[in-house]
Amino acid sequence: MDTSQSQQDLYPPIEPYDCGRLDVDDVHSLYWETSGNPKGVPVVFLHGGPGAGCQPIHRRFFDPKHYRIILFDQRGCGRSQPLGDLHNNTTPHLVSDMELIREHLGVERWINFGGSWGSTLALAYGISHPERCLGFVLRGIFLCRDPEIEWFIDGVKRVFPEAWRRFAHYLPENERGDLLKSYYHRLTHPDPLVHGPAARIWCQFESSCSTLQSNQNYGDNQDNFMNFGIDRDLVALARLESHYLINKAFMGENHILASIEKLSDHPAEIVQGRYDMVCPIATADDLSQAWPKAKYTIISNCGHSALESGIRLTLVSAMERMKSLQS
Numbered sequence: 043m044d045t046s047q048s049q050q051d052l053y054p055p056i057e058p059y060d061c062g063r064l065d066v067d068d069v070h071s072l073y074w075e076t077s078g079n080p081k082g083v084p085v086v087f088l089h090g091g092p093g094a095g096c097q098p099i100h101r102r103f104f105d106p107k108h109y110r111i112i113l114f115d116q117r118g119c120g121r122s123q124p125l126g127d128l129h130n131n132t133t134p135h136l137v138s139d140m141e142l143i144r145e146h147l148g149v150e151r152w153i154n155f156g157g158s159w160g161s162t163l164a165l166a167y168g169i170s171h172p173e174r175c176l177g178f179v180l181r182g183i184f185l186c187r188d189p190e191i192e193w194f195i196d197g198v199k200r201v202f203p204e205a206w207r208r209f210a211h212y213l214p215e216n217e218r219g220d221l222l223k224s225y226y227h228r229l230t231h232p233d234p235l236v237h238g239p240a241a242r243i244w245c246q247f248e249s250s251c252s253t254l255q256s257n258q259n260y261g262d263n264q265d266n267f268m269n270f271g272i273d274r275d276l277v278a279l280a281r282l283e284s285h286y287l288i289n290k291a292f293m294g295e296n297h298i299l300a301s302i303e304k305l306s307d308h309p310a311e312i313v314q315g316r317y318d319m320v321c322p323i324a325t326a327d328d329l330s331q332a333w334p335k336a337k338y339t340i341i342s343n344c345g346h347s348a349l350e351s352g353i354r355l356t357l358v359s360a361m362e363r364m365k366s367l368q369s
Contacts, residue, residue, distance in 0.1 A: 051355055052102035058113075064146055066117070066139050069129050073121035074114040074143055078106035083176070083367060084149045086112045086140070088156030088163045090182075093282030095120020095275070099349075103155065103357055108365055112152065114143055116163075118282055126278035128230070128285050132292040137167045144174060153364055155357075157181035157348050158321055159283075162291060162298070168308070169301045176367045177309035178336075179360045181353060182318055182346050183326040185298050186291035190325055194287070195222045201319055202251050209247035212240070226284040229277070238273055241280035248283075251319045254345035302332045309367060310336035311360040315344035315353055 061075035078101070085104055089096050096113040104111045115122040117131045117139065140163075144152065153176045154164035161180040168175045184190060199206035210218055217224040228240035286292075294300070310333060314326035323340065330338040337360075341352035348354060 051351075051358060052099070053104065053106060053358075054102070055098060056101055056106050058101075063123075064143060066135075066142055067130055069124070069127060070117045070131075070139075071123045072114055072117065072139060072143070074112065074147070076110060076112050076147065077101050078104060078109045078111040080110060082108050082110040083365070084110045084112060084147075084152035085155055085361070085364075086114075086143075086152050088154060088160035088167075089113075089116065089119070090156075090158035090160050091119065091279055091283055092116060092136075092159045092163075092286050093119050093126075093279035094159075095122075095278075103354075104361055105365070109153075109361070110149075112143070112147065112149070114139075118278055120275075120278075125274055126281050128281065131282070131285065132289070133163070133166050133286075134292060136163055137170050140167050141171065141174075150174075151176045153177050153179065153361075153367065155179045155361070158184050158346065159286070162186055165298045165302070165305075166291075166293065168305050169298065172304045172308065175305070175308055177364055178305070179311045179313070179357060179364065180329075181313040181348055181357060182321045183312060183314060183329050184321045185325055185329070186286070186293065187295055187325075188290070190321065191222070191287050191290070193322060194320060198251055198319055205247055205250040209243060212243045222284065222288055225280075226288050229281040229284050234273075234277075237277055237281070241273070241277040244280035244284070245276050248320065252346045253350060254315070254317050254343065299328060299332045302329070306333065306335060309364065311363070312336050312338045313353060313356045313360065314338070314340050315346060315350065316340050316342050317344065318346040320346040 056077050058075035058077045063071045065071045087100050095115045100113055101111050116136055118127045151174050156164035161183050213224050229237050231237050312326055312330055314323050339356050344350040344352045
């Protein structure tokens, strides 16, 4: 994908008017920032991965004259410290962190905007704190159920056999019986000569499946917007993804769909690429069926990436429609 072309139709680049760190326990310190209108309607951007961290382009989905734009790097991600740390790193911890950030910034209620893993966290937070949510804009839905995990680790070979073969065959034959377990053991190994190369292969695999036109250069991943030349970020992303996948996001198998009625009256938009190979459309369809009041838009010519033309335009339009909400 042409990066310059993919940034059209977003709002112009802006800088934060405030930023800082918030200590959320004895281990983790989270980076947060706010941009746009200090008195505007709050919207919190929930990045993917888990482990990807936020990037400046994430501010650009939102009208800075209308929204108070809040970005933060989740535990172990981006500018939060310590990078790649798995201690006290679970979905309940991340939900609790969001409450601490909300209170720290003096936000009463906010719109939750998230894609991929960000959609999971947005929904988990909303179910725990529905009274704090104005609405939801969600993309590339992921609920971390067994079939979704199995698809990402193994099933995607039906569409991307060459990418999967590079991913699987990086491991010695005796480690290929359970790819997720084997990669998790390598990604959590203390030796950089073990976890570093495994992280690069993991991220290359994910990136190659993220756009409708297969992206073989994993340095150009348009979903996570990561600089994959920075090995420490690579390790954090791959380690955290494997950590959450192997632990099924620290939630019950059908926790989100079983609890979605708590959000039944909240304004919501679901945006899904028809040919999303990272988070296949069946999951978004399940969510839309369980949440009939949510506006559900299928983008017929897109995959997983938030910056594919149809998806980015629909996300920006969804946030335009959310302007009717008041905090």
